Amino acid sequence: MASLLSIEDLTLEFPIYQGSVRALNGVTLRVEPREIVGIVGESGSGKSVTAMMVMRLLVEGSYRVRGSVTLLGRDVLRAPEAAMLELRGSQVAMIFQEPMTALNPTRRVGGQMVEVIRLHRRLSRARARAEAVALLRDMHVADPERILGNYPFELSGGMRQRVLLALAFSCQPKLLIADEPTTALDVTVQRQVLLLMREKAREKNAAILFITHDMAVVSQFCDRVYVMYAGGVVEDGPTAEVMANPRHPYTRGLLAALPDRTGSRGQLEAIRGSVPDLTRLPEGCAFAARCPLAREACRQRPPSVVTDPAGRHRAACWAVQEEVQTP
């Protein structure tokens, strides 16, 4: 079966005065049907830009791109805008971090939901409204009629995100892209929204591309995970495997830096230094300057990808390569 989404060697640059910012540096990523795939990384690692490119949401002409993005068998980078419009919202839905900015603050929730539903389906206003009520009830909203009459600012953050999830699932999408959907929410609400998102995705046979900076959330909700650093994927594999046996020094560093694993007041293993300047990426491995295992080769050539024998767990690192070759 063909992948739902397949990104091959995607490189993306934003031209700036006398140079360019290289936001993506050869990203390869796949999402299979019904799968929940996480992209985890720190700010500037390129995770959000990857999501934007899947839907081709960046302003045309503001970037230079190489590689390919294939979504449901269509070539996203070369498809005409009309084809993209058809894809967006119906086959592929997206929800963002801040639910307040995704809703129009001057209009009631009901009107906005009816508008979106009628954009994709030929329904009368009354039928669309009934559909909106059903969708909200499906999202475990206790009193959908009242919510439809409210303005977005009258709702809590969790409720707004439920409204957006209801809309995202309204057209039976095959893929839901969730860009930090719970980062603005409190933990008790976050848990509810995540459980809801997963429940509905399983129910409606949708895959999720889940973008977050939170390793713990990824480990709890994703089947597979991609770890990104400075515009490239440094490691990917089944979540449990990556969390239990991280192979790339950056993934190891990220996990060691979490306070959960170190005893009270113990020295945390911080990754020294800071992320490289995306306008002047080094020749070799982007992580070399901060890496405890770095050697001369790492600074000269970009690392090749090493795959484990089962072919599911990959890491882009020279040091891991040597480990594999000399057991």
Place this chain on the structure above:
Amino acid sequence: MSTPPILTLRGLEVRFPAGADWLGRANEHVHALNGVDLDIRPGETLGVVGESGCGKTTLAMVLIGLVRPTSGTMERNGARGGSANMQIVFQDPQSSLDPRLPVWRVIAEPLHVQQRGRLSRAELKRAAGAAAAQVEIPPDCLDRYPHEFSGGQRQRIAIARALISEPDIILLDEPTSALDISVQAQILNLLNDLQRRRGLTYILISHNVSVVRHMSDRVAVMYLGQIVELGTCDEVLKTPRHPYTRLLLESVPQLGVPVGFDAVSSSTELPSNRRLPRGCFFRDRCPLAREGCERPQALLTATGPEHRVRCHVQALSQP
């Protein structure tokens, strides 16, 4: 506890006017803090956790003097006699540092104010250099402006500014929430290090339970402007007694613990702080609610010597 507390809060309440009638008089109030009693001991780190709207930031504002409490008292006893000196590190160093000042002036400003302008420019610059060295900011960077630094370095600058007036207490209001994980680790290490070296007292306000668990000696859990549970870090975070603390800890994402397919519930809303609930504030969401919960709850002694719980059911029952 033989040492007297460095900071004592009694019955702290804060109400903000909200809504107005046709004459512009407030007819509604936001009840941000509803009776906070707290003793802060010298040299400890007290973690304050809770979700948005629970009053943690209002508490910080009252402590630092930016908000005047509606009622209640706050008493500061400095280690060197007199009133304890307090400084604050805010969440977002992007907005807490003046973008138009070179960082040595950002760092030295509290000292300039504290000394009422008696120090010369050279003296201030020297003091800023010393403070910057403690947070590992290279001294040759001091003439740069805040935007030339990364997020982690800016937070170091904010910490240097808090250190320069030699405070007894540093209030950390979500000090790492705006930072990436790898940088967060650097800042937490630095804070622990400084505390060890200088005997500082920290009040750490955060919604991040892992950070609070890592840093704190004692933990206070806040809900709707009250402390619902207070005790040592282990007591509160390992053997929580209050049903809200339990809910909070269950919700915290944990590494490598896949979440089961338990049912999604529909009511996760915090009650409004405009009109306070009668009796126990958590009653509507509480799985243990029973007779007696319609009465207001006091912080009662639970099992441990330090452990206090604002729940009559859990305070009485043995674990």
